[in-house]
Amino acid sequence: MDWIFLAELAINGALTGLLYSLFAIGLVLIYKASSVPNLAQGGLTMVGAYVVLALSYDAGLPLWLAIPLAAVIMFGLGFGIERVALRRLAGRPVVMILMLTLGLDIFLRGTTLAIWGGTSRSMELGVSYEPLFLGDIFVSRIHLVGAGVALALFVAFMLFFRTRTGIKLRAIADDYMASWSVGVSVERGVGLSWALASVVAVAAGVIWGEIQGVDQALSLLLLKGLTVAVLGGLDSILGAVVAGIILGVVENVGADFLDPLVGGGSRELIVAAVLILTVMIRPHGLFGRHDIERV
Amino acid sequence: MFYRLSGVHHANYVSDSRIFKVPADRNLAAFILLLGLAAPFIIPSLYLNSYMLPWLIWTAAALGLNLVTGWAGQLHLGYAAVMAVGAYSAIHAARFGVPWEFALIIGGLMSSVIGSLFAFAALRVKGLYLALTTLAMQFVMDWVLTHSPMISGGSHASLQSPTLALLGQDITSDTGYYYVAFGWCVLVTIFMLNLKRCGLGRALVAVREKDFAAAILGVNSFYYKILAFATSSFIAGVSGALLVATFFFLAAPEQFSVAVSIQVLAMVIVGGLGSIIGSYFGVALILLVPGLVNGLVVSISEGLGMQVNIETLAHIPNAVYGALIVVILLIEPLGLGKLYGNIRDYLMVWPFDQFKK
Numbered sequence: 001m002d003w004i005f006l007a008e009l010a011i012n013g014a015l016t017g018l019l020y021s022l023f024a025i026g027l028v029l030i031y032k033a034s035s036v037p038n039l040a041q042g043g044l045t046m047v048g049a050y051v052v053l054a055l056s057y058d059a060g061l062p063l064w065l066a067i068p069l070a071a072v073i074m075f076g077l078g079f080g081i082e083r084v085a086l087r088r089l090a091g092r093p094v095v096m097i098l099m100l101t102l103g104l105d106i107f108l109r110g111t112t113l114a115i116w117g118g119t120s121r122s123m124e125l126g127v128s129y130e131p132l133f134l135g136d137i138f139v140s141r142i143h144l145v146g147a148g149v150a151l152a153l154f155v156a157f158m159l160f161f162r163t164r165t166g167i168k169l170r171a172i173a174d175d176y177m178a179s180w181s182v183g184v185s186v187e188r189g190v191g192l193s194w195a196l197a198s199v200v201a202v203a204a205g206v207i208w209g210e211i212q213g214v215d216q217a218l219s220l221l222l223l224k225g226l227t228v229a230v231l232g233g234l235d236s237i238l239g240a241v242v243a244g245i246i247l248g249v250v251e252n253v254g255a256d257f258l259d260p261l262v263g264g265g266s267r268e269l270i271v272a273a274v275l276i277l278t279v280m281i282r283p284h285g286l287f288g289r290h291d292i293e294r295v
Numbered sequence: 296m297f298y299r300l301s302g303v304h305h306a307n308y309v310s311d312s313r314i315f316k317v318p319a320d321r322n323l324a325a326f327i328l329l330l331g332l333a334a335p336f337i338i339p340s341l342y343l344n345s346y347m348l349p350w351l352i353w354t355a356a357a358l359g360l361n362l363v364t365g366w367a368g369q370l371h372l373g374y375a376a377v378m379a380v381g382a383y384s385a386i387h388a389a390r391f392g393v394p395w396e397f398a399l400i401i402g403g404l405m406s407s408v409i410g411s412l413f414a415f416a417a418l419r420v421k422g423l424y425l426a427l428t429t430l431a432m433q434f435v436m437d438w439v440l441t442h443s444p445m446i447s448g449g450s451h452a453s454l455q456s457p458t459l460a461l462l463g464q465d466i467t468s469d470t471g472y473y474y475v476a477f478g479w480c481v482l483v484t485i486f487m488l489n490l491k492r493c494g495l496g497r498a499l500v501a502v503r504e505k506d507f508a509a510a511i512l513g514v515n516s517f518y519y520k521i522l523a524f525a526t527s528s529f530i531a532g533v534s535g536a537l538l539v540a541t542f543f544f545l546a547a548p549e550q551f552s553v554a555v556s557i558q559v560l561a562m563v564i565v566g567g568l569g570s571i572i573g574s575y576f577g578v579a580l581i582l583l584v585p586g587l588v589n590g591l592v593v594s595i596s597e598g599l600g601m602q603v604n605i606e607t608l609a610h611i612p613n614a615v616y617g618a619l620i621v622v623i624l625l626i627e628p629l630g631l632g633k634l635y636g637n638i639r640d641y642l643m644v645w646p647f648d649q650f651k652k
Binding site: 037084085088089092094095096098099100102103104105106107108109110111113114115117118119223226227230262263265268269271272273275276279280283 | 364370416419420422423424426427428430431432434435437438442557560561564568604606607609610611612613614615616617618619620621624625628
């Protein structure tokens with residue numbers, strides 16, 4: 001085995017993995033605040049990307065204006081989704097909340113495609129496609145940019161959770177009832193987490209849209225994002241970043257070994273296997289909180 | 296007034312364990328059964344084949360999922376994969392020359408075996424994590440299906456189903472297909488109706504409410520979870536096989552993808568967890584309404600003289616399907632079955648409850 005080739009696989013895997021983290025941070029934010037598994041994150045990511053495209057290409061705004069504007073719009077959308085849909089199902093069994101977010105996902109996807117059509121569109125960020133060589137190792141520039149965005153968001157959220165609002169969110173995550181009783185507005189906090197997750201979805205949508213084109217496939221990131229979130233522990237942002245890197249490396253290196261054996265396409269299989277193994281061996285993930293259930 | 300009694304009051308255990316506790320319900324069920332038997336003579340064959348038949352088979356499948364999710368309380372997002380196992384095993388068996396009766400049973404049993412694997416995930420985790428594991432298992436099964444030409448049938452990944460023949464009769468007419476689907480759906484419904492009132496059903500409900508508490512009461516939750524998964528998988532397998540044999544005529548991996556798993560779960564939840572009549576409603580709603588809305592949009596836009604983009608039209612059913620799930624869950628989280636129950640309870644005591652106030 002060629003070590004340089006292996007290193008290249010690992011580094012590119014880690015970069016791709018950080019892009020999965022970018023997606024997974026949205027899931028973690030919502031789960032942290034309200035214990036709701038947001039299966040609509042894929043749909044939100046897709047909507048985010050399409051809104052950016054609509055603002056920049058259809059309305060003719062420059063990209064540096066379109067992306068923040070899209071983030072503002074999505075902030076409102078996230079808040080609205082929580083207000084209209086999720087709040088009314090708070091406290092219901094998890095199966096109904098799962099179904100609700102699945103329904104939202106289908107609805108968001110269907111509506112987006114009904115408005116903007118299903119043909120794949122390209123998102124040009126102006127990052128050059130010239131390969132970047134670190135020594136002998138080839139690295140894709142856009143992946144590097146995306147990984148940078150993911151890390152920046154991670155740092156931003158780490159700082160955010162130290163502010164007053166962030167501490168409120170942490171309190172809500174810790175105990176609904178207790179934060180209610182000390183006067184923290186739980187509803188607003190949960191709404192805020194949805195809004196922030198939608199903003200993260202814009203970031204993920206833009207980066208992934210540049211990499212693989214803006215179309216329905218964006219919502220397929222959900223399985224990978226979920227795997228990263230579960231491996232990291234569902235309520236830990238640090239976990240999402242670390243797990244993203246792990247999944248990316250395992251996927252990239254593993255696929256290189258497995259593909260010749262099974263005739264290609266083993267990435268999905270590896271991701272699904274990682275998810276199953278995580279849940280079987282360590283359901284609360286690497287950094288997640290271990291819940292104790294009482295009868 | 297409508298039900299000719301005011302409320303259900305049991306005087307002995309026999310009346311408590313009846314399937315239909317209200318005579319009017321029994322009469323209604325008998326009437327619908329007769330209607331179902333007469334359907335081929337009432338309904339034009341186009342509707343019979345493209346609406347009634349899939350409705351009945353999907354209802355049977357949804358009832359199977361209801362058994363494991365509604366009764367035993369185990370989330371299952373890999374149901375379509377289990378249906379695929381049944382469909383592919385049955386069709387391979389039939390192509391091999393096994394009579395269809397046995398091929399269907401082989402399909403069901405194979406599904407049971409594979410479906411029980413899902414149960415092992417249920418023994419370790421529950422709730423959200425179980426949902427995610429079964430989802431991942433669905434992806435694994437999808438992958439196996441699309442990557443093994445031996446199962447999925449060569450380069451085009453489609454497998455022709457041989458002519459259906461039951462009890463020595465070749466079934467090729469629309470009416471014949473309909474009766475096969477009808478018979479299977481009635482069988483599953485009768486099974487589920489009886490499950491409600493026997494020990495097994497009560498044990499499953501105990502496991503659903505709290506598996507630890509059930510274990511303390513002496514209900515072996517390990518055993519009942521596996522039993523629930525195996526039984527529901529058997530129903531799934533036979534339903535999947537019948538779906539291919541009477542409706543698709545061709546088995547392809549996309550017919551049993553993740554989206555289908557989500558769709559069956561949506562049918563069950565929109566219909567109402569643990570509600571039999573609800574499953575009928577849920578399947579009808581999820582299966583038929585998106586198409587109806589699309590037709591409506593087309594006719595309205597034609598009426599107004601507007602030109603609707605063809606791509607928009609193609610995606611409207613999806614948007615409607617998602618919106619239906621969300622709206623029903625917001626209106627009544629317990630589903631259409633609960634809505635029906637509310638109306639029934641109101642009518643049961645109708646004029647008399649007015650006097651209480």
